[in-house]
Amino acid sequence: MNADEAAPGFADLGLGPELLGVLTDLGYEEPTPIQREAIPPLLAGRDLLGQAATGTGKTAAFALPVLERMHADGGDPDALVLVPTRELAVQVSQAFHRYGRELGVRVLPIYGGQPIGRQLQVLRRGVDVVVATPGRALDHIDRGSLRLEGVATVVLDEADEMLDMGFAEDIEAILARTREDRQTMLFSATMPARLDRIARRQLRDPVRIELGREAAAAEETPLVRQAAYVVARAHKPDALARLLDVESPEAAIVFCRTRAEVEQLTETLAGRGHRAEALHGGMSQDQRDRVMKRVRGGGADLLVATDVAARGLDIEHLTHVVNYDVPSAPEAYVHRIGRVGRAGREGVAITLTEPREHRMIKAIERLTKRRIPVEQVPTVTDLRARRLEITQSALRDALVAGGSDRFRVVVEALADEYDLMDVALAAVKLAHEATGGDADEREIPAVAGPGGRGPRRDDDRGRSGADGGETTRVFVNLGRAAGVRPQDLVGAIAGESRLSGRDIGAIEIADRFSLVEVPESSADEVIEALRQTTIKGRRPGARRERYPARRG
Structure with a gap:
């Protein structure tokens, strides 16, 4: 079977036999919507402006045309990909290696937190594709170690996040040093006005693709159970801990707006017995690698992160996404919750919203064309019932597993003095208390939901x-x-x-x-x-x- 027969969907897009063979070996069968729309015009040399969320296959959408059009000459890079974070730089570099293995492509990720000496050595030997964060790329350009004369293609990936991180001037400075006849691709989950202005200046008659975002909203959100909980700011840490206790996620990402909030919330959750890890842009690469190793290895089940720090992360067993604050852009909400509910698996998206954030919730509902149910934070009674369920489940597992015969003598001795039901009740009580089942809890005051939705309790008077x-x-x-x-x-x-x-x-x-x-x-x-x-x-x-x- 030849490559064209094995990957008919990709063969129709104009890719060569080497790439088609690799895609077949990797198990790729049909291109995603954004790949189907983007690859042909990119192969034709057109500039492209793509609005695409996580999970739409956009990395392959730009990497495959770059590799197909590459003219490696053993010296300066042919393509430059700019990304906001170290994690995404590594992820995109790995994708280029994976797709370009039959072409012998040489790819180098360059980012802060990594020894610059090694980067200098590799650049001197020659590379074909550089995947870089803007700050470190500009550093190499100023040193003369990264020469852009041969760069025929520039990709701006996650462009909105690069702007949010303050890289706008660096991006403009880098583009100013590239050839005027370069091919430019810009991908972004959202399209704020400032980014649109940059696109108008830097792209020439681009093909515009917005189906990536729509596809993410239409295809992924039905598998996600969404809920909003209206909570006053002072009670948000308690409300989050309560929801996590009730939901018992296998793995969850909790999104916060700031580094300080990430650190404080992680400490709060850890103090309540949750295995939480912080991830934000102020951490060193070694720290970030250790955190992700613990999360992926099951050593932690909660990742508390900023949007930027979590870009490019893929946690296979992720079951819950929590918006500790309502995202300021509706598209960012879709981008976040697109991390769960993939590959036919169900996921849960929880949003803690303050009373005055109802306009932002409404904007998200208009974009996703789905109502976000406003639910009541579980009460102390709800929490106790859930903890009893957990105790019951643990006891059922112990009964199924067996191996309890060595305790039979204790039960028989107690049965001579007490009713067998009373013995069982005492044992369950001890098991329940051993897991913190009777920990003191405070009721969390309820407030009116967005636009008045949701119940209000009497304790809000005054x-x-x-x-x-x-x-x-x-x-x-x-x-x-x-x-x-x-x-x-x-x-x-x-x-x-x-x-x-x-x-x-x-x-x-x-x-x-x-x-x-x-x-x-x-x-x-x-x-x-x-x-x-x-x-x-x-x-x-x-x-x-x-x-x-x-x-x-």
């Missing part, structure tokens, strides 16, 4: 704020002396944060400072937003008020 949540006051070091008016503060906050004017409470303006009442859950965001803007031509300082906000 809370201030339009949504029943806590509020706090932000101190701003500008007041009447600077000409500041209430509308100036409202405009600055609403223009730079996710809050609207309706979300902002009482404003007090003194001669040299102002106090603004905002939701407690959004205070840090408001402070950061104020520090990044100007009011009356001045950049204000902002912090939380040093004294508790007055309650109405």
Whole structure:
């Protein structure tokens, strides 16, 4: 059987026999939608702008055309692939090695955290494809060790994440040093306005493909059970721990927005007995490798990570994805939950949402065309029932496994004094308590769901704020002396944060400072937003008020 007969789907795309043979050996039968749409125009030399989420096969969509069109001359690289993280650099490099093995392709990943001496040696010997993070690529370019004169193809993979990490200027600087007639491919899970502007400047009449994102939403989300839980920020750690206790995931990724949140939440979960590991961009490569080894080897069942740090990771036994915060872009939500529910396996996507984040939930529902059910955080009664189920399951497994005969003498002795049912109850009680079954728990107050959905309990009475949540006051070091008016503060906050004017409470303006009442859950965001803007031509300082906000 020849390669064309073995891989008819790929043969129709115009790939050569060497690549078709490799794809056959790897068990590839039919191209994914993005591969079917992207490979022919890329083989024809067209630029491409692809919106594609994880799990759509986009790496092969750009790697196969790059390899097919490669003109290796033994010297400078023919292709440059820019990626946001070390993990993705390694993953993409491995893919190029896998697909290009019959072509003798030489691939080098270069990224920070790896000795630069080895990278310099390999670059001097000559490579065909360089897969790099932008910062390290620019470092080599400035050293003269990475020459771009021969680069005919540039790929920007996970471009939105590279922008979020602050690589926009590095990317522009790298592209400015490549040939004007290069072929450029840009792949991204989301397409923010800033990225679209870069694409317009750097790509020439590109083929646009957006089916990768739609395919991910349509094909993957039906296998994912989705649920949102509305929780005030102060109760989110307890709510997450409660949900994890009830769900008992085989393996889960918990997504957080910041490194600090990752570290704090990991410590909190570990303190409650969960085998949690942190992963974020501030860790060394050795630290990250050790974490992933523990997760993949079963030494940890929870990975608490930022979006950027988790890019390129593939955990085969992943069962749950948890959004500790609602993703700011709806596409990012699809991107995250696409990690579970693959290959016919069911998965679970849990989102902890604060009361004022209902607009973001609505935007996700519009994109996925599926309603996200708003559920109630399990009560203490629910948790106790679940723990009893776990104890019962463990006892059933012990009965099936056998090997308990050496305890028979204890049961027979006790049966002479007590009823056999009472003996069994005492044994179950001891087994249950040994696993922390009677640990003290606090009820987690319920709040109204997005757009008013979901129940509200009586213990929410007396809370201030339009949504029943806590509020706090932000101190701003500008007041009447600077000409500041209430509308100036409202405009600055609403223009730079996710809050609207309706979300902002009482404003007090003194001669040299102002106090603004905002939701407690959004205070840090408001402070950061104020520090990044100007009011009356001045950049204000902002912090939380040093004294508790007055309650109405």
